[in-house]
Amino acid sequence: MVKKLKSVFIIALILVLITLISLNAAAEKMEANLKIANYPYIEQSLLASSRFTTKEEKDPEHYQEYLDNYTLKYTPEELEEKNYQKSAENEYLVLYFEPASFSVLLQNKKTGYFWSSNAEFLTETERRTDYRTGLWVSYVISTNISRNYQTKNLLGEKAEVKHTPLPDNKGLSATVNFSNLGFVFEIKLYLDGLDFVVEVPSVKIQENNPRYRLVLIHLFPYFGSVREDKYPGYMFIPDGSGALVRFKEEIPTDYYYAKYYGADFGYVDIPANRDLTLPVFGMIHDVGTNGFIGIIESGDTIADLSANFWGYRNSNYFWITPVYNYREFYTNVIDKSESGAPTVSEYLNAVDLKVRYRILSNEDADYVGMGRAYQEFLEEKGVLTLQEKREAIPLALDLIISELEPALLGKRLVKMTTPEQALEIYRDLQAVGIKNQRLNLLGWSKSGFIDTAPYKIKLNASKKAYRTLIDAAEKEEAKVYFLVDYILTSSAASRPKNTDLARRMSKTKMELKLYRSLNDTAYLNFLFPEVSLEFAEKDYSKFQKLGIENLAFSSLGNTLFSYYQNGKRYNRSESLTYYQEIPKIYGKSAFYKPNAYMFKAASEYYQLPLYNSQHHYFTDLVPFLPIVLKGYLDYYSPYLNFNALGKEQILNLIDFGINPSYILTAEPTTKLLYTKARNYYSTEYADFREQIIENYQYINNALSQVHGARIIAREVLDAGIVKVSYENGKAIYLNYRSTDYKFGEIYLQAKDYLVV
Template sequence: MTLSKVRLLWTVSASAVVLAATLWLGVQIWSWQKQASTLPAKTAPAGAFASAGSTVLPPVLPPEERFKPVAESASLKLLADSVTGHFQVLDKANGSVLRSYPDPAYWAKETLPAGWKNNLLSPIIVEYANISNFKSATKTVGLIGEDGFVEGFQTTADGFRATFVFGKGQFKIPVEVALKNNYVETSILDEGIVEGGSFSLLNAKLYPLFGSKPTDGQDGYLFVPDGSGALIRFKPNRIMQQLTYNESIYGSDGSFYKENTERQPVTFPVFGLKSGSQGFLAVVTEGAEAANVYAAPSGSVGISNWVTAEWQYRKRFFQSVSKSTADGFFTYSADKFAVPRRTVRYYVLGPQTNDYVGMAAVYRSYLQNEKGVKPRQPTRQGIPLYIDLIGGDIEKGLLLDRYKTATPTSEAVRLVQDIYDRGIRNLTVHYAGWQGDGYSTHGDYFPVDSRLGGNKGMKAFIDFAHSLSIPVYLAANYSINNDGKGFWPRRDGLRDLAGNVLETQLTGRQDPSSFVSPGFYRKKVASDLPDFKGLGADGIYFEDGIGSLLSTDYNSRYRASRGEAIGVQRDIFDRTKQSLGAVAANNANAYVWDQIDHLPRLADDYSYDIFFDEAVPFAQIALHGLIGYTSEWANLRDESRNAFLRSIEYGAYPTYIFTSSASDKLKDAYSIWQYSLNYKDWLDSLTEEYRRTDEALSAVQDKAIVGHRALAPNVKETVYEGKYRIIVNYNSTEYTEGKLRVPGQDFVVVKGEAAP
């Protein structure tokens, strides 16, 4: 499912009257937005932005002798330059230094024009514009070249505090840098931001060059959280060098313009950099919902490879001026996004831990120690098998839509029994498409569609599953509505800043569906929980919605920022767990990982951008032994054998999507178009795949992944705690290494032997 696409091209009517009306309306909208501001910018007289004795920063690197110690921990030392606000972090174990500015050893080779060289020398880069004029161009600048200087530098108990002043743009941005045991933390303090002129802040990158390195002589890569994780290796003479990676953490905000890059959403707020024996993992700990991950491989923006958080303050949206035409213009929100503190932790990694496995281990520790994600405690024999059942759906008819029954509750009993009789005891069922009119109809979920057996039939099925100790989750997507029962889009729909109710086209065959305000779906879920409980459901599987979609809501009845929407979603999950006992959400964002019991269909690949070099199982390494996860449904894989081997390599449990009806029964349905759903066709291969997966993963369900690497082209090794190794060979020919033999297109398990 994708967010509705906003028209990208603005047009202006040839009529002078329409043009005048458009301009007048633009000014009025800006005025209305300004009056509604929830976090007004502080203002200051123009003289406050003059240096008044402070040093206007020159376009040069800060000299080494100006850096003075300001904080120290057991493993790190923080040094700062009070003139520029730059800092260095010294790793006391090996003497290596990570700088917040370009490496002086390579700066003379930088070939960028003076403007961008000034930006890279600056401790902060901002983009701003005069948003009162929608035709105004944006400007990207650093302190240097903007009559910029550092004001009020002072040391603190664990670092320093300072304010960056942009003389030309007339901004003041206060920041803090603090040193902890094994990380340095940078923060922007939004409450102290001052916008004193006609310009408005759009975004900011704080210390963007921290830890950056050029490609020359450096064996390294940028790590970005695309899909399961992706590496951008340091390369000279990279093709398409002007491209950068810039994606919103927790996915795009549907209330604003988003360039359609077809990239996978960012579900966890991290990024990293490895360079030789140095490296870091960055975790965005506060304000992640208002941040992008921005990565610039060498040659795209300078000779260095760098990755940073781009903090969003305002975003573009399309303001339509006519309901009947496409006339309108792009403008920016007047209000800044309200995030009191924007913080990134940079964990310093040494030579033995600075690869993506070490980065994932740090994030795993963070999830456990600070986000409350608890280790798994397997209580049943064998690995779990997850089965998604489709009850029914509708297809377009000549005059009226036609309902297609796929898996009545009575037949679901036989389906589960047949799988159970294959010796698979650890089974979990997600039942979808059980609501009135089936899988593609969302809104009023109860009662269960009578053509499937109604509430009575569903309760009987769940009681049967419980007799075999099989939990049943009922799937639902409360984030969209297309049945209209008790829901009025103009009143209850998710609205963008222009006042439009957001819609999505689930399929080309179906009419658009409205996105639902978080405030409304919180009430709806709460009212439905007694019905779920009455059926005996063990949990709700929030599919393709709550937990994974996050947008600002400008509906005046339910208005919520992205941060507030996170609070709503977490509240829903908490109430669901209290009422039913469990929650699941597919490929969910990290802000709910401490609340879910398993992660269906966790991304196990990347977006294949031209500058990406390979996918890595960062998310799986961080999560294995904490939260169980699956990959794509086994019976819908594009490359069946390779995808199966990847699930073994990544430590994923098996999952299938089934119906009890013929495979072509739903071929013309609105949402369920797959042709390989009949469970009987898959029983033999399911049994064999489950056996092989159980052989590989049963012994390490509660173990962490501590190693992952390529042993040879298309041969991967995953290492678990306790010297437990799985070697996967994607080649068609056998892989040999000493006594080790791995058949082509297969895997082997090696127990009790350390990796060579």
């Protein structure tokens, strides 16, 4: 009986298990089918998100409302009635000035469009003095300094404005006197071709009342401002690769504020989470018709960018403006715990301001036109020079030569890629047709690699081995660069003395705390700019003796700070003076993520950002930075070892004209486990060889056809379908979708491109 019961129980248990397994399989099948059914919707949502650029579309009814009710139209009589005086005119523009409020109107003669420095189309309930003036000042009371500075505008303070014409009637020079506060400014407004130019010489700024200290100014903050969602355009922010904020909906909870060129570690101790590497900003009122790009020609080192949105603090406007910091707050430290009260410098930053508002018309009035306008400006200034076309694009390989790890006594050098192994990697890729390589050697010194700069100029292998590598590469199209850093250092570095370490404006040691991983916290210091230059000068002859001519600078192009030294405080412009001397010693060099002020010195641009900061209010990702540089400077991706987006990111590189980049070692990556380079968790060449060849050939087949050519247009034909046009007549069509797409005679396979 017991045996029968056991048998029945076992049979029942098996049946239950079979039923459960069947039900689970059916559920998984249903879930998989549901996922498949939902995938087109998910993909469509992704392609319409701020990770991509959206298609330009104008609702006819909305557009007509804009044309009828939200474009400025003035007769000469109406301008005279509003006290606007014609101050300058050239072939392209007419400048009108209203002195009482320090306001301007700028007419584009090509389209007839008026640009105003004021917020227009105000309602009766909106406070007009806040929106209809061109100059705001912020200040502190010198006897009771608080971070909560006060802000006043020209109209509210009833400042006096006197003006006289400039020679040749190209504009005017105005003296603005805030008599109650004691601030006096001389401001020049004039036309220069397509540009409306604003200048403020720092030597002409007066502070006549010792009770008040000027902190910052806004110049024409509402220039080109847009009311609500009435305009068929967008705001441009040069965050990362580039970002747009379309005038579509209220954004009541947030605004954008960031410092050009990243954090100033003279005042703060945390890195910036936004990359503003170009000193520009812009507005498009009507895509394909009217827009402008603002270019900060001087004053960029003391500038922040403020972008404000409809709905924030009950504002009905989108507006974007630079903010110029003539003083910044720091702590007046009184004890070892670094406590103290906030204060500002006694002296103003002696930096001249010069801003160009370049007016864009018709087909130039979009983000591509903005990029081309800034590119043209840089070319005019001699910053960018057109490249010679090459038959193949370059491939960047960062090779970790060695790194230090803890040992029983001190540290020992872990060799990851000898010069001989680097040569083998180079020749292996050369054998499959990849000749145009950039080999960047990291950890070539006996000092190691991470946190030990400035490195000792002592090779960790024989001079002959390195010379053989350099000679072999330079016989072909390749180049070999040696990584250096003359800005950042740490206690692990042997060369700097304590007196070489820069100090914040508060006189405390400048230190940056970095969390590289859960159990890896780094404390970095900064060298005084003068010391950076001294190290670079001393090392030059040593590099020459070793036959090393090409350097790659990791921090020189992307780190800029104010500092305290020997009883004086220095601003970022003064740091930059030292930094720009270093490339003059070494000639054209490679830079990692350089800001615009180092473009002229750059031979390669490494680690170009593929994306922007992805804030919730950004509506589009655009390749503004690539558009500026394409045809002038080779630029490279972040390391593709760590590409988590697969084919999409490879298409992104082709779309943006970006060359591929990897970080590699000849030895297994596990040997880095106890070094500071352990965050590079997958680097072994053998593991990536096939991927490097496949990705390079796929990207090269597209970009080799447009190397040395400028981007002249970029159009989103449909969600996830992009056309990039080059000046040599070539066009690259890209399909980010998971399905094939047909556009006229163009047939695009899923996740693929076509060059025509």
